[in-house]
């Protein structure tokens with residue numbers, strides 16, 4: 001009953017009216033059955049990509065991955081413009097297909113169009129291999145996905161060894177789904193990951209980073225990282241994890257409801273031995289993190305402990321941290337590290353209060369000092385800083401006082 005779902009219904013109805021078979025497929029069926037909100041609604045059909053483009057018109061479709069038989073269908077004009085708050089993404093419509101050989105361990109050399117059953121068989125895990133037929137109101141399950149969904153089991157479709165040899169990314173997807181859904185990885189699937197773990201190195205950093213973001217933003221990120229170690233994948237993704245202080249790290253993860261990638265990464269890095277900034281530098285490169293992500297994680301690593309101990313700290317020591325761009329991340333990390341700290345409570349209060357109170361106009365500026373006959377030079381900056389600190393700490397309250405102090409301290 002979301003706009004995305006309604007859009008998928010519209011597309012399926014039009015395809016059916018044109019004489020084709022069309023069903024919901026994969027992740028959205030899984031999530032709906034679990035009572036979770038699907039991230040997106042994918043449609044699978046027996047219409048070829050050309051037919052899909054004919055049904056919706058060339059101008060309403062995008063050749064997403066035409067070599068894989070995937071077409072993006074754009075929402076109708078009116079639907080996308082009359083409500084600016086819900087900007088709909090194109091819906092992926094994929095032709096039923098069977099994948100050919102995989103020679104590079106990442107993608108099939110070729111695909112051939114087939115029927116729904118063949119399309120189910122090429123998917124990765126049984127819980128991801130189901131379709132939903134809207135008109136019959138029934139789940140179409142060729143792979144035993146329903147049973148595994150009920151039991152909470154993650155299992156490859158077909159022989160695990162072969163499926164991971166075909167596409168190495170599936171190993172990390174297994175850990176991701178087990179983490180985010182709280183499922184257990186079935187024995188043979190788990191053993192196959194252990195046997196092929198070192199092959200994960202052929203997967204691109206971007207793909208690894210994307211999966212790790214999903215693992216780290218899960219409420220069970222601690223379980224996810226332990227699974228990464230138990231499967232042996234961590235050795236090729238994040239080798240330091242083996243030395244994790246699991247008890248303390250879990251405690252921190254469970255202590256926070258703040259589910260950002262940056263906070264989760266900072267918490268993990270806090271509980272690893274060694275130089276965490278150095279470790280972050282490797283991860284930034286390997287997983288292709290954004291500069292903003294790295295900056296926020298580094299800010300949390302640098303300042304979170306100060307926040308946990310800031311109860312007795314002068315305000316002028318604390319305030320510069322709280323006006324940092326990443327202050328929210330810093331304070332959330334500090335709260336997870338020390339949930340009962342009075343310093344954290346103080347910082348959080350200041351952060352959610354009046355911004356002018358948090359960062360008041362300076363009593364004097366550099367220009368004021370110059371206008372009063374001071375020359376910029378050594379010492380100038382530190383005078384300004386010390387005046388600012390005294391202002392923040394309430395020791396200077398007027399412009400006149402501040403100017404007087406500056407001229408006294410004049411180098």
Ligand code: ATP
Pocket residue numbers: 025026027028039040042122123124125128129167169170
């Ligand atoms: P989410 O959207 O929450 O990440 P999802 O299951 O929808 O989960 P997608 O990556 O969107 O995952 O893929 C959609 C579907 O395509 C999956 O449910 C699965 O059936 C299939 N699929 C995706 N990636 C692979 C893969 N590497 N190997 C085999 N099948 C895959």
Ligand code: MG
Pocket residue numbers: 027028039040
């Ligand atoms: Mg999806």
